[in-house]
Amino acid sequence: MESNTRKWLKSHHDTLFPFFPYLKKKRIEWLFDRLEQKGPEKGALYVHIPFCTGKCTFCILTKELPSHPSHTTKYVNSVLEEASAWGDYFSPVETVYIGGGTPTSLSSEDLKLLFTGLREHFQIEPDAEISVETTVSELTEAKMNLLVELGVNRLSVGVQTFNRGLRKTLGRRGEGEEVIEKLNTVRAFFPLLSIDLLYDIPGQGKSDVITDLQKVIEIGTDGVSLYPLIYSPKTAISKKFEAPPIETAKGAFGTVKSFLEDNGYRHLNINHFTNGRDKFQYSTYFNRLGNVLGLGAGATGFLADCFLKHPSTSGKYIQNKNKNTVGNVFNVPENVIPVLWCVSQIQYGRIDIETPRREWGFEPLEAFAGTLKRGVDRGELIIAKNIIELTSEGMFWANTIGAEMAVEYLYNGKGNLVSLEESTAKIAKTIMLNKLRLRSKRRN
Numbered sequence: 001m002e003s004n005t006r007k008w009l010k011s012h013h014d015t016l017f018p019f020f021p022y023l024k025k026k027r028i029e030w031l032f033d034r035l036e037q038k039g040p041e042k043g044a045l046y047v048h049i050p051f052c053t054g055k056c057t058f059c060i061l062t063k064e065l066p067s068h069p070s071h072t073t074k075y076v077n078s079v080l081e082e083a084s085a086w087g088d089y090f091s092p093v094e095t096v097y098i099g100g101g102t103p104t105s106l107s108s109e110d111l112k113l114l115f116t117g118l119r120e121h122f123q124i125e126p127d128a129e130i131s132v133e134t135t136v137s138e139l140t141e142a143k144m145n146l147l148v149e150l151g152v153n154r155l156s157v158g159v160q161t162f163n164r165g166l167r168k169t170l171g172r173r174g175e176g177e178e179v180i181e182k183l184n185t186v187r188a189f190f191p192l193l194s195i196d197l198l199y200d201i202p203g204q205g206k207s208d209v210i211t212d213l214q215k216v217i218e219i220g221t222d223g224v225s226l227y228p229l230i231y232s233p234k235t236a237i238s239k240k241f242e243a244p245p246i247e248t249a250k251g252a253f254g255t256v257k258s259f260l261e262d263n264g265y266r267h268l269n270i271n272h273f274t275n276g277r278d279k280f281q282y283s284t285y286f287n288r289l290g291n292v293l294g295l296g297a298g299a300t301g302f303l304a305d306c307f308l309k310h311p312s313t314s315g316k317y318i319q320n321k322n323k324n325t326v327g328n329v330f331n332v333p334e335n336v337i338p339v340l341w342c343v344s345q346i347q348y349g350r351i352d353i354e355t356p357r358r359e360w361g362f363e364p365l366e367a368f369a370g371t372l373k374r375g376v377d378r379g380e381l382i383i384a385k386n387i388i389e390l391t392s393e394g395m396f397w398a399n400t401i402g403a404e405m406a407v408e409y410l411y412n413g414k415g416n417l418v419s420l421e422e423s424t425a426k427i428a429k430t431i432m433l434n435k436l437r438l439r440s441k442r443r444n
């Protein structure tokens with residue numbers, strides 16, 4: 001008899017683990033040469049501001065308390081120094097995303113410094129989507145005015161829930177009513193408003209999630225990011241609470257999806273819904289392996305088939321004397337790119353079969369045959385003529401399906417591309433399978 005020990009992977013980062021042993025570390029000069037040969041290309045710019053004074057019990061983000069105003073200014077100057085190395089290779093910029101931490105915890109002076117500097121180093125398109133993440137507690141009217149002045153046209157607000165008891169569980173500041181009041185003001189300032197909500201919170205029922213969504217719709221939100229709470233062992237919340245049973249989360253996801261669709265929203269990717277106005281361009285760059293330049297502590301980018309990773313603390317980031325070399329470069333081998341592309345497409349809920357056939361002579365139906373067959377049998381996938389499409393059930397399992405696809409091809413030898421030593425491949429496979437717990441166990 002087979003017992004299903006399949007793990008529900010909640011984060012798209014989990015789909016990338018199977019690729020790690022295949023990545024080749026390169027010098028940054030190697031990447032600059034490669035970019036020079038390609039010539040400047042359009043891209044998305046991500047800047048990470050790691051500072052936040054919040055104490056959310058579930059926080060797994062790269063964040064730290066701002067130690068001193070001079071430190072944050074030093075940090076912004078370091079970001080701009082790094083930016084100065086990239087302007088020649090990366091142009092024009094089609095979208096800018098400032099994430100955190102809480103970017104609006106920067107002082108008005110630091111925010112001005114950052115935006116003015118970015119505009120000096122990059123050719124940012126006049127109609128670029130410029131997003132900033134914030135919490136309502138860090139947002140004053142003066143700061144909203146400043147952000148509009150600086151060209152920010154999309155605000156992404158972390159709310160998580162309006163429910164009083166659940167906000168307490170999450171360690172969020174402020175009451176739901178104050179949050180709604182602030183959001184109504186935000187709505188008047190910015191052309192595009194996106195709100196982050198969480199489900200799978202301890203003690204949260206389906207009706208609580210729907211109540212949150214009703215409020216978000218009443219405010220006139222353009223985009224809704226809906227993430228399941230991640231019970232990382234490091235967080236305070238997971239020390240106190242067990243994750244609810246998976247069936248509860250699945251029920252909530254299905255209800256929420258139908259509710260948003262009935263109210264005129266559609267899935268833009270597995271965690272984000274739009275009323276049609278919100279394009280969330282930054283996320284679409286990542287999912288189609290477009291050029292994303294990440295700057296700052298903890299930021300990740302993807303350029304010319306390479307991941308660009310940064311030191312995770314502001315201290316280490318500032319200390320690096322030569323800002324040209326602050327990022328670590330990891331090249332994805334040519335024969336792994338189509339696998340990464342297909343796995344990334346899962347974030348949209350569909351894989352176009354023709355593109356990898358045309359671009360790389362890669363056949364997804366063969367490469368992932370086992371995963372696809374199981375997905376169809378479970379009612380998670382539909383395979384049409386040129387499309388592999390996720391059903392509602394499949395959307396819920398999307399990250400798990402993505403990791404299963406990667407493991408099938410990279411570790412079960414389908415593509416015969418194991419450029420790794422046999423022993424390394426064996427160890428990597430064991431670590432991956434245990435970490436992702438993608439195997440079913442047999443029991444008598």
Ligand code: SF4
Nearest residue numbers: 052054055056059101
């Ligand atoms: S506001 Fe965001 S970055 Fe700050 S602690 Fe909460 S979740 Fe983490």
